[in-house]
Amino acid sequence: MSWIPFKIGQPKKQIVSKTVERDFEREYEKLQKLEDQTKKLHKDMKKSTEADTAMSKAATKIAGDLLSNPLCEQDQAFLESVMSLDTAMKRMEAFNQEKVNQIQKTVIDPLKKYSSVFPSLNMAVKRREQALQDYKRLQAKVEKYEEKEKTGPIMVKLHQAKEELRPVREDFEAKNKQLLEEMPKFYNSRIDYFQPSFEALIRAQVVYFTEMHKIFSDLTDQIDQGGLTDQEREQQNESKLNELRALSIVADD
Template sequence: GVWEPSSVSSSEMQVDTHSENHFQLEDQTKKLHKDMKKSTEADLAMSKAAVKISVDLLSNPLCEQDQALLDSMTALDTAMRRMDAFNQEKVNQIQKTVIDPLKKYSSVFPSLNMAVKRREQALQDYKRLQSKVEKYEEKEKTGPMVVKLHQAREELRPVKEDFEAKNKQLLEEMPKFYSSRIDYFQPSFEALIRAQVVYFTEMHKIFSELTEQIDQARLTDPERERENEARLNELRALSIVADD
């Protein structure tokens, strides 16, 4: 007969292993794409919120009455706007070098999944017709049965060839596609790291300059806390806020 159970079951297992790898890769790619989008959206929301705070502080009437406070809030506002500009540049870079390539890579999976489905359908057709051939082969070789067997074998031949062609293509191409993921994604991940390094290097400069401009008193955080607490205690001592 034409049926070769060991070779087909072996290639079934191989394709199943490759398919499992591909389904995991597709899932991970989609998750990463979604997470990167959420991350960049959160980044932009953060710097926009920081600018809004500095604008609100700058427009506070207190700044009109105190030049030192006005100078500090102006310095803060400038720093926040610079941060926002660099943040937008970072997000644009990540969009081009990471998010867009992830989306393009994801777009390949539907056709790959379709090829796996077509191969699976061809395998089912092959098994069904081979089972028919085997059934006729087991029967007594009467004239009509020989004719049926011949017809069944003729019907099986193109189906077998179709399955083998589809199977061979997947066994050759799936490992190539899977192994290509490293070469495809490595530049993206390197670009992501570079974008973050450039951004945080700039942030270090911006906030160092801001510290120089506003931190004249050079108080430590615990000293600031004690000073604030002392002032708060003075306020609590006022009769209008005293507890009944």
């Protein structure tokens, strides 16, 4: 696995079963993917709210720029339409800011808090791996003395090696047991943790777009000129453009 910092000589005795090691790797890989997905979602949500804010500010600025256009001084009907647009854009920006604030509190902040837990989890896994390496090193040491001729000095060293091994083995087994029990619990808790956030996200979007429908329906009623269709407006613009092209100042040389 990518988090194993180094390798040492392996003891002949298998100290961790392949089943246990596979279970551990499977659970940890699930948490690594969860960490990556949480970070990505946090980043994407921030981009989304930033884009929403930029869009509403740009729309409000466009309406403000139109209000300062000299055409508004010359055409009362156009001025009234632009004023209606400016009001609608300001309402839209206010509702959008409410939505962004709600998403920040109920989605983005919880995602950030959730991500902050993973460094501690990863450190616990590293400590377990270090304990495993120490366990293997001392087990190999015990096996080395067990293979030697049973002289008095060797037996003393063997006894010392076993005494040194015992607390290290217990430490690894405790760390391993704790992680195997708690990693699945942590992974499964994601549903209960995130469900309220995602429900809040959906509600915020529903409220916002419901208000947008009302705002733009009202705006349509205010600025609709004679019920022209988009095609009729396009034809009207094309006709005016052709008149401009006919002017000598824009004629091709």
